[in-house]
Amino acid sequence: MSSFVFQTTPKIICAQGAALRLDELAGSFRAKKIFLVTDQGVLNAGIAAEPIAELQRFDIQVTVFSDVQADPPEGVVLRAVDAARAAGADMVIGFGGGSSMDTAKLVALLACTPQSLGDIYGIGLATGPRLPLVQIPTTAGTGSEVTPISIVTTPTSEKKGVVSPLLLPDVAVLDSLLTLGVPPAVTAMTGVDAMVHAIESFTSRHKKNLISDALAIKALQLLYANLREVVENGSNPDARENMLLGSMLAGMAFANAPVAAVHALAYPLGGHYHLPHGLSNSLMLNVILRFNLPFATAAYAALGRAVLPTEATSPDAQAAESFVRAISELVSAMPYAQSLNAAGVPRDAIPLLANDAMNQQRLLVNNPRDIALDDAIRLYEAAF
CATH class of the missing domain: 3.40.50.1970 (Rossmann fold)
Structure with a gap:
């Protein structure tokens, strides 16, 4: 590094x-x-x-x-x-x-x-x-x-x-x-999108560095701490500013330590079904966090300690599990579709989506865990 x-x-x-x-x-x-x-x-x-x-x-x-x-x-x-x-x-x-x-x-x-x-x-x-x-x-x-x-x-x-x-x-x-006038659902989707940038930058297998790591951690702290507030109280300019700063810092991070599988599997959802990019990322985030966990334990533990004070001294396995659970709970509480099915994606599209995701090797190579076609199919099925 x-x-x-x-x-x-x-x-x-x-x-x-x-x-x-x-x-x-x-x-x-x-x-x-x-x-x-x-x-x-x-x-x-x-x-x-x-x-x-x-x-x-x-x-x-x-x-x-x-x-x-x-x-x-x-x-x-x-x-x-x-x-x-x-x-x-x-x-x-x-x-x-x-x-x-x-x-x-x-x-x-x-x-x-x-x-x-x-x-x-x-x-x-x-x-x-x-x-x-x-x-x-x-x-x-x-x-x-x-x-x-x-x-x-x-x-x-x-x-x-x-x-x-x-x-x-x-x-x-x-x-x-x-x-200030961005609706709650759009606020939520875009905020989760920024969180994905921070998480995937921090766990990227390529070009990860000390500056991108520091930016990703600070970004995730700002985003995690303010997302609920801006969704529930969109007129709070200071919380909105914290979200803009978090989004920007996450952008700086992933521009230098690139994103990975969440984006790779989200892109076909946008391309074929025109789902908003933040929603596409959100629909794939929880299942991919769980999929990556055995191969990204130390990184997820570091992120967990950064955003969850209760995990400050926890061993890696516990802090990582707490992080995945906390992010999943936050995302699942957002006011938009929480499954591919609810978002209008038909189950019989999964093979097409998985094949298209495999074309995103520029992103997949950055993922902590290798993803083959069969894995992509299972991840889409889990998100359905």
């Missing part, structure tokens, strides 16, 4: 009301034509109205692209790129959840340096430069504001990632006031 490379977003602004000071960021990049990427839900909720008006007050032209869809399809990404070029954009802002921020990353890259999207799926294949990029999350979940990853849905319903340091944003803006 002594030899590693750690990269993250170079500037982070965390302040309530920070989204109303974007003119200062635009000025620092000498930007006069901003391309703002969001989705229709965010736009209709009015969350972006004041930040946009504030930019326009300083004679900054803002072009809004609001056609982003969950698990953004290639076609949507390419339409956004064309729109940014047509607008003459000199800066891109991702404003919304992970799908908007992932789309914004590719817009900033491809609008500046044209290249085939299909040619840059994978690690380190993209070429730059890109336009200046600012990311503003309106949910506490993906951590996309500090990751060099953009996930896209291909025409064959497969999720593929572009992974490149070029996708790291220049600035991340964390403004908890933007998250």
Whole structure:
């Protein structure tokens, strides 16, 4: 663990009301034509109205692209790129959840340096430069504001990632006031998504390092301590801010020590049944924690001691078991579907899902325990 490379977003602004000071960021990049990427839900909720008006007050032209869809399809990404070029954009802002921020990353890259999207799926294949990029999350979940990853849905319903340091944003803006209106179910899904990032980063078999470990632990402490509060009392700005910070720290961690089987088995659920990414992760989390437990006892014990004061001096086996049980109980109490069946996934889809999950070897190799096709089938059956 002594030899590693750690990269993250170079500037982070965390302040309530920070989204109303974007003119200062635009000025620092000498930007006069901003391309703002969001989705229709965010736009209709009015969350972006004041930040946009504030930019326009300083004679900054803002072009809004609001056609982003969950698990953004290639076609949507390419339409956004064309729109940014047509607008003459000199800066891109991702404003919304992970799908908007992932789309914004590719817009900033491809609008500046044209290249085939299909040619840059994978690690380190993209070429730059890109336009200046600012990311503003309106949910506490993906951590996309500090990751060099953009996930896209291909025409064959497969999720593929572009992974490149070029996708790291220049600035991340964390403004908890933007998250106050997020509904309880979405708050819960995105919060669990962030917890998965922290857990899988900490247990990753590849690129795990001292910095990612420290970030993952602090992230999980913030998320575990605040998730119930924000689900039950979404108007608490301080708890919302803690969730944003936890999500961001988890994003920093997994951007450098990558995620594993929970994501690998979640991706086909999103690709084929369009389940929200946080829900897909949540549906697979408990069964995979239990599956990994014999091979991740020491790591789960460390996480257990970090979030459960009663386990501070417990032996590994007890602390690890307590951790798996505590996470499972927390996730099971969240206000959304708790099984594949309840989420509308048919049982006869399990072989298809398992086969698709096996294509996610980029992620599966990071899991503490090897997963073969038969294992994937059993895990989906356990989650059904």
